[in-house]
Amino acid sequence: xxxxxxxxxxxxxxxxxxxxxxxxxxxxxxxxxxxxxxxxxxxxxxxxxxxxxxxxxxxxxxxxxxxxxxxxxxxxxxxxxxxxxxxxxxxxxxxxxxxxxxxxxxxxxxxxxxxxxxxxxxxxxxxxxxxxxxxxxxxxxxxxxxxxxxxxxxxxxxxxxxxxxxxxxxxxxxxxxx
Numbered sequence: 001x002x003x004x005x006x007x008x009x010x011x012x013x014x015x016x017x018x019x020x021x022x023x024x025x026x027x028x029x030x031x032x033x034x035x036x037x038x039x040x041x042x043x044x045x046x047x048x049x050x051x052x053x054x055x056x057x058x059x060x061x062x063x064x065x066x067x068x069x070x071x072x073x074x075x076x077x078x079x080x081x082x083x084x085x086x087x088x089x090x091x092x093x094x095x096x097x098x099x100x101x102x103x104x105x106x107x108x109x110x111x112x113x114x115x116x117x118x119x120x121x122x123x124x125x126x127x128x129x130x131x132x133x134x135x136x137x138x139x140x141x142x143x144x145x146x147x148x149x150x151x152x153x154x155x156x157x158x159x160x161x162x163x164x165x166x167x168x169x170x171x172x173x174x175x176x177x178x
Contacts, residue, residue: 034063088116088123088136096127097141098134108140 029037038059045051091113100109111129118124124133 031063031067034066038063084136085118085123088125091125091136091139091142092116094142094144096125096134096139096143098127098138099140100130100132100134100138 038056041051042056092115093113095110095112097108097110099106101107109127109130111127113125113134114128115126116123117126117133123136125136125139127134
């Protein structure tokens, strides 16, 4: 009884660890396409001049490497997303400054982060003084009970000693005749 390995009746029922619901670009070949091509290649080879097994092993090795790189990329993406979510959670209870469009003008607002909600587009901060959600990417400054006061409360905040002392020390060291 001949079996057609390129058509599968169990593919829809097979368990999947990662499900990608994005529309597939027909010009990009995936893992299943590669395996179908390899099986088709094996089925249609010349029986009097069979393909060398080392060639198949090389193709399978390339396929395995590609699969591992793909899995690594998915893992790194998930880790970056997790870190982004954790950073948003860490803002709860902190004072923040953030940018927001006010009409057609970009303005800076401040407030205390009360909570974080997670949507399909990522985390959104709920700021006590603002009724609209704030995206973590728009946060430009964070401070809390343990951190420094906001820049607006300290005019000239440390520009005197820190900036000129460092430049003066570097200049003296560079011009020292020793």
